[in-house]
Amino acid sequence: MAGIYIHIPFCKKACHYCNFHFSTSLKQQPSVISAIVKELELRQDFIGSDLVETIYFGGGTPSLLHKDEIERLLAALKAAFQVADDAEITLEANPDDLGPSKLEMLKSAGINRLSIGVQSFREADLQMMNRAHSADQSSSCLRNAQAAGFDNITMDLIYGVPGLSNKEWQENLETFFEFEIPHLSAYALTVEPSTALHHFVKTGKYPAPDEEASAQQFEMLSRLCTAKGYEHYEISNLALPGYRSKHNGNYWKGLKYLGLGPSAHSFDGRSQRSWNVANNAGYVRALSAGEACFESEDLTLEDRFNEYLMTGLRTEAGIDLEWIEQEFGTVWLQDLLEAAVVPIRDGLVLGKKNALKLSLQGKFVSDGLIADLFRIAEES
Numbered sequence: 001m002a003g004i005y006i007h008i009p010f011c012k013k014a015c016h017y018c019n020f021h022f023s024t025s026l027k028q029q030p031s032v033i034s035a036i037v038k039e040l041e042l043r044q045d046f047i048g049s050d051l052v053e054t055i056y057f058g059g060g061t062p063s064l065l066h067k068d069e070i071e072r073l074l075a076a077l078k079a080a081f082q083v084a085d086d087a088e089i090t091l092e093a094n095p096d097d098l099g100p101s102k103l104e105m106l107k108s109a110g111i112n113r114l115s116i117g118v119q120s121f122r123e124a125d126l127q128m129m130n131r132a133h134s135a136d137q138s139s140s141c142l143r144n145a146q147a148a149g150f151d152n153i154t155m156d157l158i159y160g161v162p163g164l165s166n167k168e169w170q171e172n173l174e175t176f177f178e179f180e181i182p183h184l185s186a187y188a189l190t191v192e193p194s195t196a197l198h199h200f201v202k203t204g205k206y207p208a209p210d211e212e213a214s215a216q217q218f219e220m221l222s223r224l225c226t227a228k229g230y231e232h233y234e235i236s237n238l239a240l241p242g243y244r245s246k247h248n249g250n251y252w253k254g255l256k257y258l259g260l261g262p263s264a265h266s267f268d269g270r271s272q273r274s275w276n277v278a279n280n281a282g283y284v285r286a287l288s289a290g291e292a293c294f295e296s297e298d299l300t301l302e303d304r305f306n307e308y309l310m311t312g313l314r315t316e317a318g319i320d321l322e323w324i325e326q327e328f329g330t331v332w333l334q335d336l337l338e339a340a341v342v343p344i345r346d347g348l349v350l351g352k353k354n355a356l357k358l359s360l361q362g363k364f365v366s367d368g369l370i371a372d373l374f375r376i377a378e379e380s
């Protein structure tokens with residue numbers, strides 16, 4: 001079982017908070033697509049005979065792809081790999097790209113899941129984030145996507161935006177419920193280094209996000225969505241039954257995935273991670289010369305243990321203590337249980353039937369909390 005991620009590194013406009021790899025110059029789009037096709041041919045052995053169950057077009061903005069480009073990529077993937085007949089094929093899209101004819105084209109090309117970057121139904125938030133679309137465009141895009149026959153849709157929302165009141169966040173969630181979209185990914189606005197937002201916060205042009213407001217809005221997200229029947233199955237992801245993301249689910253289970261395109265990451269399902277060069281011109285140059293251009297690292301036992309904690313504790317199921325003992329031994333399990341005593345006492349971590357999970361309160365401080373449970377390699 002394996003997944004494939006394809007990174008499309010182009011955007012019409014740079015969102016102020018974004019630290020993904022992308023270019024707003026689209027002139028290299030045709031040569032990057034050709035290079036991705038070359039890369040997937042070169043890296044066929046990485047997947048071998050494993051059945052590809054999920055394909056994910058991420059970015060960047062994959063909805064900038066033209067009909068011939070999507071068809072070419074999917075045809076090349078199907079020629080190089082054994083793709084399941086019912087594979088989940090997701091494409092990330094920005095609302096301003098999804099008119100009726102584009103939606104029809106995506107559907108007939110074989111895209112069966114859309115991830116739509118709505119971010120907010122409030123115009124002031126969209127402007128502050130420098131999004132390329134309006135709230136009205138988001139609403140009509142969602143209606144058009146449903147009319148085109150897409151039922152497996154997820155959308156993104158961002159909370160903790162300076163100036164977004166709890167009442168306005170609740171209105172955003174209520175608008176989401178009105179559309180009856182089965183999946184939601186919701187993220188707290190964070191100020192990443194080297195972004196425009198970082199510069200604006202540093203120079204006082206924008207206020208920094210308020211952690212207390214973010215925590216309250218995260219609690220509202222979980223409570224209001226759960227009351228509507230959504231399962232809060234991962235810190236940032238909520239789904240109606242039957243609509244969880246298979247692709248991301250496989251990342252969290254530690255299954256193999258191949259990442260294609262500039263900056264894409266791959267994992268061999270055991271102990272090796274690799275990442276492509278995050279530079280469009282360099283990527284095209286290497287592939288034109290018939291060379292894949294990635295660096296890789298072998299994970300130590302500590303890395304594998306820490307990654308299991310980092311992904312597992314973000315999920316509803318939590319981490320499996322029996323599995324940890326089996327894979328890493330009794331001493332490491334005992335050390336983990338000892339490190340978890342204080343967070344369990346403080347109600348941040350819950351111990352349940354051979355598993356540890358984060359409480360709702362623990363989920364909001366997950367990064368620091370999980371890092372405190374990490375295993376540090378002993379100096380030799």
Ligand code: SF4
Pocket residue numbers: 010011013014015018019020022059060061094117
């Ligand atoms: S559209 Fe997505 S990838 Fe592009 S700049 Fe905005 S957030 Fe980043």
